[in-house]
Amino acid sequence: MEVALQTLQKKSDLLCVQLKDDKHDGRYKLSSEVRADIESLYEAVPQLSKIFQIKDKIGEGTFSSVYLATAQLKSGVQEKFALKHLIPTSHPIRIAAELQCLTVAGGKENVMGVTSCLRKGDHVVIVMPYLEHESFVEILGCISFAEVREYMFHMLKALAHVHHFGIIHRDIKPSNFLYNRQQKKYALVDFGLAQGTADTQVELLKVVNGEGQQWSCPKNKSHVTTGNKTPHSSTAAKDIPQNSSAKPPVKRSWSLAQAKQGKESLLINSHRSVFGERNLNSLNPHGGAILKPVKPSKTVDLTSRKMAVTKHKPVLAKGAASNHSRKPTAQCPATLICDCYMTDRVCNVCLSRRQQVAPRAGTPGFRAPEVLTKCPNQTTAIDMWSAGVIFLSLLSGRYPFFKASDDLIALAQIMTIRGSKETVRAAKTFGKSVLCSKDIPAQDLKTLCERLRGTHSQKGSCVSEINTVSDDLLVTPDACTTPIKAEISFTRCQQAQQYSLEEEAQQDSQSDSDFKGSNMSSDIRGWDRVPDTAYDLLDKLLDLNPATRIQASQALLHPFFQGL
Structure with missing residues (x-):
């Protein structure tokens, strides 16, 4: 990443300082929130103020914010640029891979190029030409x-x-x-x-494909409860060929004490960390595991589907007797038929299957x-x-x-x-x-x-x-x-x-x-x-x-x- 940043930063030498009073410029009427964001960006990356004058915030996404800025070239021409500020929690390899995509494929054939890149600590700003466009x-x-x-x-x-x-x-x-x-x-x-194909010419995308599933922000880590813990996941993976980006499933844990809170089946939704995307289906803004009771159908006998949790593996409990010790099983058989079809819940048989991991960005x-x-x-x-x-x-x-x-x-x-x-x-x-x-x-x-x-x-x-x-x-x-x-x-x-x-x-x-x-x-x-x-x-x-x-x-x- 250092090599990519140094190479790109050399291009910033073409730019010189332009400090201009913009208070009377009616084209950019900024809100207090946008002004605060711009000031924060100046403080995070001080060298920006020596080159650019940020005019407005023109875009904001999950992983970055985009600003409109102007700079005066040595030729005396004032030019507009788009500054993409990546969130500090972005993985360095992911940032370097994006830069390499822009340098390898950008600048031609209707693909945006890159002018330079500025970095201060965890803050990275990618400088690109600005294209005025319609919504x-x-x-x-x-x-x-x-x-x-x-x-x-x-x-x-x-x-x-x-x-x-x-x-x-x-x-x-x-x-x-x-x-x-x-x-x-x-x-x-x-x-x-972006990700790479099997024969990609962008070297860093090969690293992204191989390690992407392991990268996540600390705030997205799954919550682990105390007590007897049992690996738990929501889906099963079929025996099909997996590419290099597929990794072992993310483990989920739940406690025996929580499982015994009621006779209802428990649907466990944890905030799963997925590299390169926001988990849009998450119901918990704090990133912890959620235990949500789902009321069973009145026509179904609960005791026939009741799952008992042991220290090692979940096993299927038959009947109402729960005082006897249960022998753990290797895992839930893939051919075991569930009984939640056409119902408003997910049964424990389906919940006990292994989670499937695949890119969803x-x-x-x-x-x-x-x-x-x-x-x-x-x-x-x-x-x-x-x-x-x-x-x-x-x-x-x-x-x-x-x-x-x-x-x-x-x-x-x-x-x-x-x-x-x-x-x-x-x-x-x-x-x-x-x-x-x-x-x-x-x-x-x-x-x-x-x-x-x-x-x-x-x-x-x-x-x-x-x-x-x-x-x-x-x-x-x-x-x-x-x-x-x-x-x-x-x-x-x-x-x-x-x-x-x-x-x-x-x-x-x-x-x-x-x-x-x-x-x-x-x-x-x-x-x-x-x-x-x-x-x-x-x-x-x-x-x-x-x-x-x-x-x-x-x-x-x-x-x-x-x-x-």
């Missing part, structure tokens, strides 16, 4: 079809470039692909969650099916799925298209578009078992997008068709023969993703007013002449099977981009 939400209502075609072409061009170096970006979304409409400039940014709504189902062998295909979701939003005029609170609901939403049979069939190709209680037909992408955008003759009928799916949808992904069951109310999916007829009418009305305000009709903007090749490319990007999903280099040769 994806702002352009979605007024973008023309010709612009969509160019936008997707340049995005795939950037992906083909980074994939050529064996870089999996892992967080493709509109906010990470900057677009300047006036200058027709594009930039793929934020390699903070990314933004909800853009994660590929193989990521949602914790497939350990993930490739650059996950970036192509995310690009397909962006393309789906552009063609349908709906953003975000998928929005779910957990992975199972996200998978259920994908099923409403791509079909349940297709999802189950694709999951088997990468060693997963997905169970669905109802057969959900696949939607025609062309009809779906036209109706959502309002260019179809029967506007709004798409929602009625989607809502005909039964309300009791059950989706259960796992890698074992008896997967964990988790009931999903389809109404939750509807609340998260689908639009009511009233909401759609309001949005269409707003879109129509926007179109009139810009003096551009649907005909001029080209949405009445979307070719079938566009939906063919969308279908290939949203291929549920990562092995057959189109690659970026192949997508650039698709007939949809003929002439570009």
Whole structure:
């Protein structure tokens, strides 16, 4: 990391000091909180004040904050820069890997480059060129079809470039692909969650792949209770080939005293440390283990499923007698059938299975099916799925298209578009078992997008068709023969993703007013002449099977981009 920092810091010699009173500059009206953040950054990295004048805070994420700054070059030209301040708890290897991705692949083919890097102790600031850009939400209502075609072409061009170096970006979304409409400039940014393929040319990504699962912040460590401790995890791993990034499962512990507090089954949710991502499903802000009682079904005999905890291993207790000593077993057999299917709980048989570890980094709504189902062998295909979701939003005029609170609901939403049979069939190709209680037909992408955008003759009928799916949808992904069951109310999916007829009418009305305000009709903007090749490319990007999903280099040769 030291070598990478020293190499990059040499470039900062091109910059000189510019101190200027900016009190009367009306362009940057900062809040007290932003001013405090800027002052804190100046104190953390003092050399910043000698080179840059920070104007504003323009972005904030889980692992970094981005600031707009100006500096005067020796030539006398004042230039804008983007300063990315990484959180102090970031692992040094992860920081160095991001810098190496920017230096190896950045600066060309629509990929953001790096100018220099400043460091003081645990604080690291990456200096990058600033690209003024529009918000994806702002352009979605007024973008023309010709612009969509160019936008997707340049995005795939950037992906083909980074994939050529064996870089999996892992967080493709509109906010990470900057677009300047006036200058027709594009930039793929934020390699903070990037990982490498088996043949990656970025050496530090090989280290990230090998050790990433072991890195975590101290505040994310699982809470361990006192007393007799029993290793405990929530899922089982099937005997499938694991890549080098797969590591032994994270251990969870619970005490016998806590297990005896009541006769209810105990669902244990611990704050699991996952490298390179925020645990969005955590219910405990303090990072400790949570013991949450789940009321059992009245028709099920609890004594037939009651689990006894010993000092070494959990064993299954039969009957109500609990005074006799129990012999520990090696582990819960993988073929043992559970009885929580179609219920609102997770039984102790499923809880006793080993936890499965797989990369899950990314933004909800853009994660590929193989990521949602914790497939350990993930490739650059996950970036192509995310690009397909962006393309789906552009063609349908709906953003975000998928929005779910957990992975199972996200998978259920994908099923409403791509079909349940297709999802189950694709999951088997990468060693997963997905169970669905109802057969959900696949939607025609062309009809779906036209109706959502309002260019179809029967506007709004798409929602009625989607809502005909039964309300009791059950989706259960796992890698074992008896997967964990988790009931999903389809109404939750509807609340998260689908639009009511009233909401759609309001949005269409707003879109129509926007179109009139810009003096551009649907005909001029080209949405009445979307070719079938566009939906063919969308279908290939949203291929549920990562092995057959189109690659970026192949997508650039698709007939949809003929002439570009």
